[in-house]
Amino acid sequence: MLVTLDRSLSTSLQEQLFDGIRRQILDGRLKPGAAVPSSRSLAQELKVSRNSVTFAYERLIDEGYLVTRPMVGTYVASLLPEEAMSTAEGAETVRPERPAGDKRAPAAFKGRQHAILNTSRIPIDFWTQRTDPRAFPLKTWRRLVLHALATAGHNLTEYGDPCGLTSLRSAIAEHVAKTRDIHVRPEQVVIVAGAQLALNLAMRVLVREGDGMVVENPCSQGAAYLFESLGLRLHPVDVDAEGLVTDALAGVDAAAAYVMPSHQFPMGDTLSLARRRALIDWAEASGAYLIEDDYDSEFHYDGPLLPALKAMRPEGVIYLGTFSKSLGAGLRTGYAIVPEHLTRAVAAAKALLDNGQVWLEQAAIAEFVHSGGFVRHLRRVRQRYLSRRNALVAALRGRFGAVDLRGTSGGTHLSWRLPAELGPAHRVEVEARRRNIGVYTVPSGGGHEYGGSRYEDGWLLLGYASLNEEQIEAGIARLAEVMG
Structure with missing residues (x-):
């Protein structure tokens, strides 16, 4: 077997052996079905340790270039990984353009994408x-992730609960009890890929096409375009320096209202306590649910933070939170806290949406919150x-x-x-x-x-x-x- 080894290179001998044999197989110098020398004889031929040859052979077998026949020997595989993992040469492929006269209907979904991505590099x-990338707790995060990997067990290879990792749901329940006076069981917490998916989940459970929906005016594009795509009857209600103008709700028939009481987007207003009470009274009288998006309430600077709507009316509010502002949007981790009587419906809807969140990020955040590091x-x-x-x-x-x-x-x-x-x-x-x-x-x-x-x-x-x-x-x- 013509394999050249160079001991002056930084590349290990076993790596050189692997690359050399693989190249001979791919070049056709070692044909499918051809026997390869035993590890002992090749080690003697190349004047290297038998372990180096054994390790190279084991890797070639693991990756599918060689196969072993017990009591017979080791042979070049008849089907190489490059052939098994790529499209056959000359196979007919789908043309990217839509052919003229195609009778298939266009996409059923009608909606717009909101402004969330900004690739500008303006100084x-x-x-x-x-948010500030330098504020991300990188050293701590590395430690948390490494610990999670070391204790992962089967969690990286099996599905978990679609509603989220139990330890993270418990950590969030404890956190909002201390910071927002929201007292819920962990089962009421559902882990999602950010507040936008949480809002989609709430809509899936609460409304049908044609239902009335109260929305702040102006509001976030993510919410506005979602409601538009669902075909809801929208009731835009103005905001001022005290938040949503609740006087305008009189006589409004709606299944739900979407509000950002802590720091309204885009204007930034905080809903006053009097208007929070008025909003809750309207919801109670009309039978509407309130969807409270509390996306950045961790950062409050002037005076005490007003109580969450969820704390004031536990069974009538779906509360949305996210780690996008507090840690980083790239983690894509948020949560919804739902009324007790909606947990079963929300769990079923969540499972149909995505089968659950990435385990590793959930495990790291759970430990970060439980340990006090997040606070x-x-x-x-x-x-x-x-x-x-x-x-x-x-x-x-x-x-x-x-x-x-x-x-x-x-x-x-x-x-x-x-x-x-x-x-x-x-x-x-x-x-x-x-x-x-x-x-x-x-x-x-x-x-x-x-x-x-x-x-x-x-x-x-x-x-x-x-x-x-x-x-x-x-x-x-x-x-x-x-x-x-």
Whole structure:
């Protein structure tokens, strides 16, 4: 067997043996069915240890290049991995274009994709959906993942509960009891791939085509486009500095209402306690469910956090949470907390949607929460984002005077009403981008306004979590030059 070994290379001898024999097989010098020398004779021929040859043979057998016949010998496989794992050469393939006269109907789904992906590499970018990658607890996460892998057992090779890992559901139940006064059993917690899937799950369980749906105006595109795709009768209700204008709910017939009480997106308002009570009263009287999206309530800066709707009306609210803002959107982990009487229906719907979440991330997050590491992380990140919010507010006031801001009490972004002489907002966005500053209108920042263009023309959205204080000051200074 013509295999050349070079002991001066950093590549191990067994690796060189594997590559050399594999190459002879692929080149056809070793034909299918041909016998290969015994490990002992090849080791003597090449003047290497028998272990090196044995290891190379074992790998070739494991990957399908060689086969063994007990008491006979080792042979080149008749069907090589490259042949078994690829399409036959010359096989007819499907043309990418749709042929003329094709009678098949187009996609039944009708919907729009919302603005969530931003690949821009603008030096100073106030993108609303981005957190600070430097705040991710990378060292701790590496330790948590390695520990999870070391104790994985069968969890990486078998399906788990579609509703999520029990330890993570328990950890979340304990966490929301301490932080949001929401007291539920772990079975009421369902793990999902972020708040958007949680909202899809809630819609699957609660509404049918043609049902009425109350939605904040403006609201997030993800919610607006989902409701639109489901064919619901939408009742947009305006928001102001106190959140959803609950007086406008009188007489509204709806199966559910979707609200963001802690930090409304896109405007950032916090629903006042009086309006929370009014909203609950309306839901009780009309028989509607409330869907409470609490996507970033971990970051609250001014005064005590108001009680969650779920804490005030446990059986009438589906509560949505996510780790996208607190840890990172790339983990794709969120949760829904459902009323006791909906657990069975939600569990069945969840199983039909996706068979469950990735086990590894669930296991790591569960340990992070149980150990207290998550709360310590939140404290550190909250201080960082508070400092950046303060820097942004100070920079805006320093450059533009008495600015009209909303959403400053929490979260990772705020909204700014432009003075009439500085607008419209889309012009400012375009001019700022030419100066390598990313600022966003309501639609480009991920919001949707029903009817009119009051917010679309007059407001900018500014995210601050991913920028340090120096970048924020420099960005607003350059923005002032653009608008000067």
